[in-house]
Amino acid sequence: MKNILGRKVGMTSVFTAEGTYVPVTVIEAGPCTVVERRTKAEHGYDAVALGFGSVKRERLTRALAGHFKKQGVEPARFVREFRHDIDGVEAGATITVAEFAPGDRVDVIGVSKGHGFAGGIKRHNFSGGGASHGSMIHRQPASNGDTNAGRTVKGSRRPGHFGVDRTTHQNLEVVRADAERNLLLVRGPVPGPKNALVVIRKSVKAVKAAEGS
Amino acid sequence: MNVIDVLNGEARKEHVPEFRPGDTVKVYSKVVEGGKERVQMFEGVVTVHKGGGASESITVRRVAHGVGVDKTFLVHSPRVERIELTKRGIVRRSRLYYLSERIGKAARIKEKKAAK
Numbered sequence: 001m002k003n004i005l006g007r008k009v010g011m012t013s014v015f016t017a018e019g020t021y022v023p024v025t026v027i028e029a030g031p032c033t034v035v036e037r038r039t040k041a042e043h044g045y046d047a048v049a050l051g052f053g054s055v056k057r058e059r060l061t062r063a064l065a066g067h068f069k070k071q072g073v074e075p076a077r078f079v080r081e082f083r084h085d086i087d088g089v090e091a092g093a094t095i096t097v098a099e100f101a102p103g104d105r106v107d108v109i110g111v112s113k114g115h116g117f118a119g120g121i122k123r124h125n126f127s128g129g130g131a132s133h134g135s136m137i138h139r140q141p142a143s144n145g146d147t148n149a150g151r152t153v154k155g156s157r158r159p160g161h162f163g164v165d166r167t168t169h170q171n172l173e174v175v176r177a178d179a180e181r182n183l184l185l186v187r188g189p190v191p192g193p194k195n196a197l198v199v200i201r202k203s204v205k206a207v208k209a210a211e212g213s
Numbered sequence: 214m215n216v217i218d219v220l221n222g223e224a225r226k227e228h229v230p231e232f233r234p235g236d237t238v239k240v241y242s243k244v245v246e247g248g249k250e251r252v253q254m255f256e257g258v259v260t261v262h263k264g265g266g267a268s269e270s271i272t273v274r275r276v277a278h279g280v281g282v283d284k285t286f287l288v289h290s291p292r293v294e295r296i297e298l299t300k301r302g303i304v305r306r307s308r309l310y311y312l313s314e315r316i317g318k319a320a321r322i323k324e325k326k327a328a329k
Contacts, residue, residue: 009216009217010217011217012217012220012221012267013267013268014220014224014267015224015267015287015289015290015291017291019243019290019291019292021268021287021290026216026217026220028216181216183216183220
């Protein structure tokens with residue numbers, strides 16, 4: 001099963017076996033316990049819930065503590081469900097990065113970095129106005145639409161809260177999987193700040209390609 | 214220690230001579246030619262030495278058939294087989310870009326004699 005939870009450590013570059021130097025994001029992933037196996041018969045859909053990270057027992061709500069106890073697994077700080085590539089995975093099993101191999105395609109899901117209330121330039125890549133020569137429009141979004149309409153069209157891009165969104169980066173290549181140190185190296189950047197939870201799943205594109213053939 | 218520092222440390226080669234700008238080196242790198250791999254030697258003066266950790270790189274300059282050639286190598290790349298130091302030079306700059314404006318005798322670098 002190529003699904004796992006992890007913590008974003010940061011970025012660096014590594015040499016591949018062919019000798020190319022590639023930028024990678026280092027993710028400390030797993031080991032994850034399978035907290036629950038959801039079935040179509042009992043729950044209405046098939047899924048596997050993975051738990052990651054330790055948590056103090058007193059921090060758990062009674063409901064969650066009961067859930068972990070019922071399943072007979074250690075309490076985990078984060079629990080997330082996966083619906084694809086879950087055949088043959090039973091509750092209580094442990095998932096490590098050993099499931100992954102270089103060349104695998106994965107999607108990485110994280111919560112993007114918060115930018116607070118951001119203007120149009122940062123949030124929507126607006127161009128901005130001139131800096132000098134009497135230009136009085138510097139970083140303003142300028143026009144919001146035509147005056148004939150007499151209103152602002154819905155969906156027009158304005159300043160506002162930016163970041164802290166669930167963001168998926170699809171089809172990233174696994175460069176290295178280090179089972180000894182529980183490290184997963186994924187080519188390119190990954191959403192979110194350092195030390196944040198990231199969800200790694202088998203790439204949707206890879207799943208679709210496998211189903212299509 | 215930080216995981217990223219560990220990864221960078223592992224990527225470094227153990228035996229690399231210490232070189233400075235102005236030194237003359239021979240770089241043996243693997244090249245793929247006609248589907249075959251062979252080792253190619255490139256000898257010249259180190260004009261730039263930059264970066265730390267695994268991304269340390271050098272730029273080597275030589276004049277081949279009257280044309281100046283600058284080649285940049287990642288020191289710790291697996292495609293660079295080995296680097297040999299042939300001469301030590303005396304220079305007063307860390308980036309020897311001025312060499313590209315000079316030709317012939319003017320582009321020479323004073324040699325440092327080994328201390329006895």
